[in-house]
Amino acid sequence: MNIRAKIFGGIDPAEEPLLPAKKPKGALADQLDSISLRRESRDRLNSRTEDRHRLVGEHAMITHNGNQYEVELINLSGGGAMIAGPLEPLLWDRVDLQLGHHGTIECAVRWIRDGHIGLEFAHETRLDWPSDQVAIVLRHVIEKTFPHIAFPEAEETPAPVHPAPSPVQQEPREAINEHRSAPRHPLIWNGTLYHDFQTDAVRVRNISETGAMIETRGQVRVGGEPLLELSPAVSLSATVEWAVGDQVGLRFHSPFDMNLLVESRPVVASTSWTPPAYLENEKPEEESSNHWGRLTLYQLQKELDGFLKH
Secondary structure (H helix, E strand, O other): OOHHHHHHOOOOOOOOOOOOOOOOOOOEOOEHHHOOOOHHHHHHHOHHHOOOOEEEEEEEEEEEOOEEEEEEEEEEEOOEEEEEOOOOOOOOOEEEEEOOOOOEEEEEEEEEEOOEEEEEEOOOOEEOOOHHHHHHHHHHHHHHHOOOOOOOOOOOOOOOOOOOOOHHHOOOHHHHHHHOOOOOOOEEEEEEEEEOOEEEEEEEEEEOOOEEEEEEOOOOOOOOOOEEEEEOOEEEEEEEEEEEOOEEEEEEOOOOOHHHHHHOOOEEOOOOOOOOHHHOOOOOOOOOOOOOOOOOHHHHHHHHHHHHHO
């Protein structure tokens, strides 16, 4: 550009501006494809899909037939785990896997091979409160969440979980209540976890007054303080105590009132289960798909009626 010529004439100022217009950077108006994305940026965006099933150097405790064993966690995700350790269970034995504080989950042995054991997690959400309190809350949840279920009258009412003892063996009521276990329910509580500017859907594996274990595909930071929302009316602030695979242990900042579960909406567990890839092995033929002995909602309601009358 000739500044002298522009001042003293010879060039129409309209033809050549004093300062050239800046070329816009980024996306053009109404053209979302006008901005290029570098290849390494696309790769970073996919980092959340990395396989987190395989674990290295992780250990946990297993309780089997009243004995505790330290085991190696080889895989942990998708409602199941692969372990290796000194215990010698049989197929379909029940064991408790302890991942950490608030991290105990009931499992069934699905297969055993070459020193490795495949475990299936219990489907329903475990409610860690006294049995009588659990029974009362479950009945209220069924009445509120599933009010239109048609209970077939022809279905036979199941036998009580604990038959009443004979007069000769009669125990004081306090002792009976102490040892009675709540019926196995088929309900799963889901929720939403708000953390580190993220929002992730979660499945509640177990919950108590002081904390919970959840399952999530999101990356959760140990030491973080997320908000666990079970419904628009039920939100719990917590601290992340541990995270292994897609299982996360939470400690609540204040005691959780179990009666608030009535304000949330659980779903009914499916009768089928699709194992993760690392658990796909020979399936025993002698067991049915309902090997957990889970009650239907109709059976559970009848069971709860008898349970609370004792």
